[in-house]
Amino acid sequence: MAAPLGGRGAPHRPVLLRETMHFLAPERGGLFVDCTVGLGGHSEAILESSNETRVVGIDRDSAALSSASRRLAKFGERFRAVHADFRELKRILTELGERDPVGVLADLGVSSLQFDSSTRGFSFRFDAPLDMRMNPESDDESAADLLLRLPEEEIATIIFEYGEERNSRRIARWIVESREQGKPITTTKELADLVARAAGKRKNWQIHPATRTFQALRIAVNRELEDLARFVATAIDLLQPGGRFVVISFHSLEDRIMKQELRRHAGYCQCDSRSRLQGATCTCGARRVVEILTKRPVVPDDSEIDANPRSRSAKLRACRKLIS
Ligand SMILES: C[S@@+](CC[C@H](N)C(=O)[O-])C[C@H]1O[C@@H](n2cnc3c(N)ncnc32)[C@H](O)[C@@H]1O
Numbered sequence: 001m002a003a004p005l006g007g008r009g010a011p012h013r014p015v016l017l018r019e020t021m022h023f024l025a026p027e028r029g030g031l032f033v034d035c036t037v038g039l040g041g042h043s044e045a046i047l048e049s050s051n052e053t054r055v056v057g058i059d060r061d062s063a064a065l066s067s068a069s070r071r072l073a074k075f076g077e078r079f080r081a082v083h084a085d086f087r088e089l090k091r092i093l094t095e096l097g098e099r100d101p102v103g104v105l106a107d108l109g110v111s112s113l114q115f116d117s118s119t120r121g122f123s124f125r126f127d128a129p130l131d132m133r134m135n136p137e138s139d140d141e142s143a144a145d146l147l148l149r150l151p152e153e154e155i156a157t158i159i160f161e162y163g164e165e166r167n168s169r170r171i172a173r174w175i176v177e178s179r180e181q182g183k184p185i186t187t188t189k190e191l192a193d194l195v196a197r198a199a200g201k202r203k204n205w206q207i208h209p210a211t212r213t214f215q216a217l218r219i220a221v222n223r224e225l226e227d228l229a230r231f232v233a234t235a236i237d238l239l240q241p242g243g244r245f246v247v248i249s250f251h252s253l254e255d256r257i258m259k260q261e262l263r264r265h266a267g268y269c270q271c272d273s274r275s276r277l278q279g280a281t282c283t284c285g286a287r288r289v290v291e292i293l294t295k296r297p298v299v300p301d302d303s304e305i306d307a308n309p310r311s312r313s314a315k316l317r318a319c320r321k322l323i324s
Contacts, residue, residue, distance in 0.1 A: 014038075014042045015248055015304075015310075015311045015314045016248055016300055016304070016314055016316050017041065017045055019298050020042055020045075020246055021045055021046075023246045023293055023318035024046065024103045024105060024246050026047075026103060028050070029050045029051075029052025029102075031055075031098060031100065031102060032055045032101060033055070033057075033103070033104045033235075034058065034105050034107075035105060036058070036059060036086065036106055036111075037057030037058060037059045037065065037081065038059060038068065038107065038111040039064060039068055039071065040067070040068030040069075042105055043057050043068065043079065046105075047075045047078055051078075054078045054080075055075075055079050056082060056092070056093070056098060057080065058085075058086050058092060059081075060084060060086075061135060062083050062135070062137065064113050064114070068081065069081045086106060087226075089104075090237075093238060101239055102239070103239075103246070104235040104238070104239060104245050104246070105246045105247075106247045107247075108247065109249070110122060110134070110218060115310075120132070121144075121187075124188045124192035124208065127187055127188055128188050129142070129186065129187060130142065130144040130186055130190075130217075131144070133221055142221065143217045143218070144185065146217065147179070147185050147191075148184050152175075153172070156168045156171075158216050158217065159171055159172060159212070159213050159216045160216075161216070161253070162251075163212035163213055163214075163215050163216030164252075165216065167195075167199045167200075171194070171195055171199070174198040178194065191210065191213070191214070192210040192214075195210040195213045196209045196210060215251075228257045228258070232245070232247075232257075232258065232261040232265070236265050236289060236290055236319070241321055243321045244319070244320050244321075245262075245320075245321070247316070247318070248314050248316045249314070250314055250315075251313070255297060255315045259317065262290065263286075263292070264286045265286075265287065265289050266290050266291065266319065267286055267288030270286060271283055271284045289321060289322055289324075290319040291319060291322060292318075293318040294318050297316060298315070298316040298317075298318075299314065299316075300314055
């Protein structure tokens with residue numbers, strides 16, 4: 001994600017903006033749902049594309065929502081902000097009395113507002129309480145709470161699966177040893193220092209040794225991969241025929257779910273290939289209700305990555321609901 005003020009004073013630039021607009025085609029007018037409004041960059045471009053577009057912008061971070069609402073106030077009632085989890089999309093639209101969106105966008109992951117905050121614990125660049133909740137007003141457990149409660153094995157699995165960190169076991173052991181010695185990890189600095197020590201010295205770190213562990217914990221704290229498949233099904237179900245669904249992911253596990261779900265809704269069976277070879281009946285519910293618009297995921301070009309290094313892992317996928 002781009003910084004609100006691009007780090008060095010450049011304006012906030014949403015990831016894959018041109019490509020997102022190409023696939024969403026907001027110039028058609030109608031209702032669009034931005035499920036992850038963040039700083040409002042994509043929503044702004046949608047609203048600017050035609051006076052006939054309206055946007056419902058959802059975010060579970062009220063700070064992001066306030067910032068987006070200020071930015072988008074110039075569009076008056078064409079923009080409506082909703083503080084919620086996008087996995088409740090159906091309930092949200094029903095409560096607003098809205099239906100038949102022509103486009104649904106989800107730009108997953110963490111925003112610059114969160115990552116560049118010195119107090120919310122997303123980044124080891126600032127010494128802060130180890131929180132990492134996208135919705136700090138919720139009753140969800142913080143990252144510090146998780147590290148205090150979870151068994152060593154589970155901490156290791158989180159760090160390995162969500163962070164792809166090969167020192168996961170050792171890091172988990174050190175975390176648990178520290179809490180057993182009466183020194184639970186409660187701040188970003190404590191965690192970053194512990195990981196750096198556990199991972200050992202290496203001459204050429206490409207990234208800070210704690211990067212992967214921080215990413216893994218953030219995904220676990222916010223349960224970012226939970227119910228994503230159901231969310232895709234809901235979004236597609238709610239779209240009007242001809243409507244577009246666009247998703248940008250930043251993590252291979254997230255992108256794998258998106259790829260599978262789009263293919264399933266395009267009618268390609270996603271059952272285990274062995275059972276398919278043995279002629280078993282399809283149980284994944286594959287049904288052709290969309291056409292996939294991106295054969296391969298769309299990724300940022302070099303100039304975007306140069307301007308916004310945080311965009312480098314972005315992958316965009318899109319589909320169009322068939323007119324049945
Ligand atoms: C990558 S940023 C979006 C940036 C936005 N497209 C822009 O142009 O500024 C992701 C945003 O999604 C929000 N978010 C992540 N998961 C969410 C969920 N399950 N429900 C609602 N919002 C979520 C985060 O709080 C964050 O603000």
